[in-house]
Every structure is written in structure tokens, then in C-alpha cells.
Amino acid sequence: MTGSTLTILLSFGTGILSLVGLMSIFISMNSQHNVQRSREILWTLAALPYERNLFHEKGSIGKEVFRHFIIYEQIINQKHGFSKIIIQFAQYALGFCILIWTTMGFSLMFSERPLFEKIFIFSGWLLTVSFTLYFILKIFEELKSTSKVGRLPAVEEIVDADRVNSGISVVTLAAISSCIRMVDSRVYLGFPLPFKNLRINLSFFDSKEGGLPDIGSRLTFKECMESYTPLDPEKFEILEDDYCWYLIKILDHHKNGHKDSLITLEVLSLQGLVTVEFYIEEFSGQKNTSLNIYPYSFEERFINRVSTLDPFSINQIKSSTEVKEEVNSCLN
Known part of the structure; x- marks a missing residue:
């Protein structure tokens, strides 16, 4: 494979990575609002038992607890159809980049080069492909979930009174909203x-x-x-x-x-x-x-x-x- 061909492949990969970077910014901005809103709901639930005149309106506490939990569930379980399409497109683009890097790497390794250069090229290729696969299989898959992006508790966790690290006192919320x-x-x-x-x-x-x-x-x-x-x-x-x-x-x-x-x-x-x-x-x-x-x-x-x-x-x-x-x- 000639040097001009390698340069063209490199430009293809660079263009694809630039596009993936722009898509990542869009995905982050799109999910940040949901993460912030979910955190605000958790903070509200954590502070709810200590508000003044808490028991002034009979039955209103249960409605507030129910409303906040339902809103949190809707945000966490919201189906981001367009964002998932963008994420899948980014995964496919990175997969195409891996194909380009593999072609370039094997082309350089089978050329007339010293052994240490071939080892260096293979190590760089292996490290790059490993990081890229990690982003494809781990990072971008977690971007599809609001709870994983913001490290927020799942819906099943915020109603579990035995989970001490959920961020809210579920046992207190259950007690004050009881009837x-x-x-x-x-x-x-x-x-x-x-x-x-x-x-x-x-x-x-x-x-x-x-x-x-x-x-x-x-x-x-x-x-x-x-x-x-x-x-x-x-x-x-x-x-x-x-x-x-x-x-x-x-x-x-x-x-x-x-x-x-x-x-x-x-x-x-x-x-x-x-x-x-x-x-x-x-x-x-x-x-x-x-x-x-x-x-x-x-x-x-x-x-x-x-x-x-x-x-x-x-x-x-x-x-x-x-x-x-x-x-x-x-x-x-």
C-alpha cells in the first residue's frame, strides 16, 4: 500500500473521529438536562421531611412523594430515540475507524521496516483498538441510560428502604407519607x-x-x-x-x-x-x-x-x- 493511500485512509479516519466528537457533544448536552433534573428531584425528596408546616395539609405529603417519584421514574426511564440513533451511528463510525486503523497497521507491519518499529506499530494499534472498543461497548452503551450517565440510583433502588447509599431516606419518606x-x-x-x-x-x-x-x-x-x-x-x-x-x-x-x-x-x-x-x-x-x-x-x-x-x-x-x-x- 502506497504512502498516498495511507494518507487518504488517515484523513478518512480523522474526519470520522471529528464527526464522532461533535456527536458526543450533542449527546452530552442532551442528557445533561435530564441528569440535573433528576438530581434536583432527589434533593427535593431528601429535604421534604424537614420542611416547615409539613403536616399542615393532611394527605398532601403522600401526593408530593408520589409526584416526585413518578417524575423521577419518567425521566430515568425516558426513551431517547433520536439520541440512541446518534449513539449507534457513533459506534458504527468508530467501528469503521478500527477497520481503517487495522488496514493501515497491517500494511505498515508487512512493509520493510526494523523489528522494533513493527513492535511499536503493533503496540500502538492494539492500545488504540482496545480504547476504542471500550468506548463502543462501555461508554456509549452507558450514554443510553440517564441513571448511568449521572450515576443516579435506578427506580428500583430509590424505593428500596434497605439501600443506605441511595441519597435519600426512603424509610423517612415512607413514614411521613403513610396513612x-x-x-x-x-x-x-x-x-x-x-x-x-x-x-x-x-x-x-x-x-x-x-x-x-x-x-x-x-x-x-x-x-x-x-x-x-x-x-x-x-x-x-x-x-x-x-x-x-x-x-x-x-x-x-x-x-x-x-x-x-x-x-x-x-x-x-x-x-x-x-x-x-x-x-x-x-x-x-x-x-x-x-x-x-x-x-x-x-x-x-x-x-x-x-x-x-x-x-x-x-x-x-x-x-x-x-x-x-x-x-x-x-x-x-
């Missing part, structure tokens, strides 16, 4: 979304069940993880609205027909423990009666934020270190 519905003698617990890995404990302060458990140590926290009732996100009911309702308790008309009652709901996950309180002014528990009760306060305890400033995270690290030291001392 208790009393239909006849049945007590339902509702959430705006089918949150995963939630464990709950419901206490009637005027009944024999008592109040809050004494959670004073990490060991007790682990015991509560086993003793609390887990909620299956797939086994919920629909009752006149789009909430996820779980049947928690069946009341006794004679024992639970009261006027004033305080209900405490403890929501537990690996992210921590959140307690919310509900106040019932009057409920007879008789037939054809229905009552919706929304929380009026909440308290976070043992919230694990995976931070060097978070006391619970520091305590977990210390506890795990102490356990390792005890095991090592026993072995020695």
Missing part, C-alpha cells in the same frame, strides 16, 4: 408507593400492647429487624384510591370502640428507625364506618447516612472493628 385507614373493624396501613424492605410495628397506646420498645443499643436494633413485621410490596390492596394498603389489624368492637386514641407507627429498615404518631379523636369500629388518619409528627432514630459525620454510621464502624478485634484475639 392509617380504619374501615369497619379493619385497620389498614397505606403508602403512596410500594416501598421495599419496610418493617413496621403498630402500637395502640390505649390497648394492652403497650408503647415504644426500648431501642438503646445496636444489638436491640438488630433484634427489632427480626421482630418487626415485614411488608411485602407486592401484597397490597387498593381501597377507593391509588394508595398501597396493607391490612394490619382487626379491631374488637367492644374493646376498641373508643373516643381518643394515640397510634404509634414504627417504620424500620437498614436505613434506620422512624416513628410517626397518629391521633384518633373518635372511632366506633361499627359497620359501614371509615376513617382516614394522617400523622402529625415524626422522629428519626438510628438513621444511617453512610457519612463520617453520622453518629450511627460511626457506631457501626466501631462495632464492626471491635468484633474483628475480639475474633482476632480469640484466634491468637
Whole structure:
């Protein structure tokens, strides 16, 4: 292959790479807006439990949580048809560049050249092709997903209350957006979304069940993880609205027909423990009666934020270190 032919092939490859660079800029600008919007939604959800007058409008918290989660889902799962066509075109263009480089490389290697030059040409060709294939198979494939581009949690991850590194406290959002519905003698617990890995404990302060458990140590926290009732996100009911309702308790008309009652709901996950309180002014528990009760306060305890400033995270690290030291001392 003559030098002029190699020059023409090189100009072809240079032109194609310039075009791919322009397409990459278009793809980045097109996905950056979605990434920024998704991050703003996560920040809003993270700050929502700490807004002033949070429980002022009954039922509005659940609507806000539902709305933000749905918008996030739509952005993350949005089908970017035109962007995917551009990405595929860029992948094909880079594949054509690999073909050009392979032709030029083998042409130079089979020419009359010193051995060290041939080794240098082959090493350069192998390194270039490897990087290009990485971009084709890895980088450009990730550009098709907004969550991978922005390193954002997927939809399944932001409803999982056991994922500590999701960026938001799912267990807190589930607790403050919860609702208790009393239909006849049945007590339902509702959430705006089918949150995963939630464990709950419901206490009637005027009944024999008592109040809050004494959670004073990490060991007790682990015991509560086993003793609390887990909620299956797939086994919920629909009752006149789009909430996820779980049947928690069946009341006794004679024992639970009261006027004033305080209900405490403890929501537990690996992210921590959140307690919310509900106040019932009057409920007879008789037939054809229905009552919706929304929380009026909440308290976070043992919230694990995976931070060097978070006391619970520091305590977990210390506890795990102490356990390792005890095991090592026993072995020695």
C-alpha cells in the first residue's frame, strides 16, 4: 500500500473521529438536562421531611412523594430515540475507524521496516483498538441510560428502604407519607408507593400492647429487624384510591370502640428507625364506618447516612472493628 493511500485512509479516519466528537457533544448536552433534573428531584425528596408546616395539609405529603417519584421514574426511564440513533451511528463510525486503523497497521507491519518499529506499530494499534472498543461497548452503551450517565440510583433502588447509599431516606419518606385507614373493624396501613424492605410495628397506646420498645443499643436494633413485621410490596390492596394498603389489624368492637386514641407507627429498615404518631379523636369500629388518619409528627432514630459525620454510621464502624478485634484475639 502506497504512502498516498495511507494518507487518504488517515484523513478518512480523522474526519470520522471529528464527526464522532461533535456527536458526543450533542449527546452530552442532551442528557445533561435530564441528569440535573433528576438530581434536583432527589434533593427535593431528601429535604421534604424537614420542611416547615409539613403536616399542615393532611394527605398532601403522600401526593408530593408520589409526584416526585413518578417524575423521577419518567425521566430515568425516558426513551431517547433520536439520541440512541446518534449513539449507534457513533459506534458504527468508530467501528469503521478500527477497520481503517487495522488496514493501515497491517500494511505498515508487512512493509520493510526494523523489528522494533513493527513492535511499536503493533503496540500502538492494539492500545488504540482496545480504547476504542471500550468506548463502543462501555461508554456509549452507558450514554443510553440517564441513571448511568449521572450515576443516579435506578427506580428500583430509590424505593428500596434497605439501600443506605441511595441519597435519600426512603424509610423517612415512607413514614411521613403513610396513612392509617380504619374501615369497619379493619385497620389498614397505606403508602403512596410500594416501598421495599419496610418493617413496621403498630402500637395502640390505649390497648394492652403497650408503647415504644426500648431501642438503646445496636444489638436491640438488630433484634427489632427480626421482630418487626415485614411488608411485602407486592401484597397490597387498593381501597377507593391509588394508595398501597396493607391490612394490619382487626379491631374488637367492644374493646376498641373508643373516643381518643394515640397510634404509634414504627417504620424500620437498614436505613434506620422512624416513628410517626397518629391521633384518633373518635372511632366506633361499627359497620359501614371509615376513617382516614394522617400523622402529625415524626422522629428519626438510628438513621444511617453512610457519612463520617453520622453518629450511627460511626457506631457501626466501631462495632464492626471491635468484633474483628475480639475474633482476632480469640484466634491468637
